[in-house]
Amino acid sequence: MKIKEVLAELPDLETERLxxxxxxxxxxxxxxxYASIPAVSQYTTWEPHQSLEDSQRFLKATIEGYNQHEIACWGIIEKAGNKFIGACGFAEWRPDCARGEIGYVLSPKYWGNGxxxxxxxxxxxFGFCPMQLNRIEGRCMVENTASARVMEKAGMKxxxxxxxxxxxxxxYHDVKMYSILRQEWIK
Ligand SMILES: CC(C)(COP(=O)(O)OP(=O)(O)OC[C@H]1O[C@@H](n2cnc3c(N)ncnc32)[C@H](O)[C@@H]1OP(=O)(O)O)[C@@H](O)C(=O)NCCC(=O)NCCS
Incomplete structure (x- = not known):
């Protein structure tokens, strides 16, 4: 599985509300x-954005990822308000093991809606089909209850x-490991 072929053009993904x-x-x-709000990055490896330049740097790296056909985040749009409310994507993709890891962030105004x-x-x-993964992982700091719940509710173990x-x-942080396997997804 060639990363650059699958990610030649990162496709739009649509859900009921997003x-x-x-x-x-x-x-x-x-x-x-949202990235400038300290509570948002309380349990992430990145620091709150201090200025628009920090957000520009993040965007530049993301757009470079699209152009280089590497893994890069999607923006999350709430369809009802046509508002950009967060980001999510694969933080790692190991084609040799058919394994990938997801990450995500949402604006606090939109927390608690599932x-x-x-x-x-x-x-x-996207991970199990075009990327042909066998295992999708997610990790969160043990204190990050909301993130752990998201993974549980999405069917991860x-x-x-x-x-x-x-x-x-x-x-140093203790980290919870969650995963879902292809065989569980198919069920
Ligand atoms: C993680 C994040 C995306 C979750 O968003 P969200 O909109 O709250 O998620 P959901 O509404 O789908 O579900 C959150 C669940 O966690 C629960 N929850 C949230 N905060 C909680 C807390 N402090 N204690 C216990 N449960 C909590 C909610 O009750 C909900 O569970 P329920 O549906 O069973 O009631 C959001 O909190 C976020 O962006 N956090 C900052 C970035 C981040 O930490 N990213 C993940 C890094 S690993």
Whole structure:
């Protein structure tokens, strides 16, 4: 499976309430709006965006990913309000093991509506079909209850805690590992 072939053009994915599409420069202020809120990056490896330049740097890297046909995030659009409300995507893809890892972030104004479960299910469809993965993983810091619930609700299984797995923001973090296998998805 060749990454650059599958990602020649990152396709739009549609769910009942969301559109996942490529990001563009027009999205920079919406990204800054949520990425600058400290609570959003409390359990992530990245720091809150201090200025629009931080969001521009993130967008530049994302757009470069699209152009290089590498894994890169989708922007999440709430269809009802046609509003850019977050991002999600594959953070890792190992074609040799048919394994990928997902990640996501949502604007706090939209938390608690089950949106990310929808986005995760759409990413799984992309992961198991065009990417032909056998296993999709997700990891979150043990304190990140909302993220753990999203993965559970999307059908992923809790596998255990990776002790002091991540070094971020000056300390080691215990991390929960979730996964779903192709055979479970097909069921
Ligand atoms: C993770 C994130 C996308 C979840 O978004 P969300 O809109 O709250 O997700 P959902 O509405 O689909 O589900 C959240 C679930 O967690 C539960 N939850 C949220 N915060 C909780 C808390 N502090 N304690 C216990 N449960 C909590 C909710 O009750 C809900 O469960 P339910 O549907 O059974 O009631 C969002 O919190 C976010 O963007 N966080 C910041 C970025 C981040 O941490 N990304 C993940 C990195 S691993």
């Amino acid at each position: 559109l996942l599409r490529k990001m563009g420069w027009q999205d920079v202020e919406d990204i800054f709006e 949106y990310m479960r929808e986005a995760v299910r759409a990413m799984m469809g 809790f596998e255990g805690v990776l002790r002091q797995h991540l070094f971020a923001k000056g300390i």
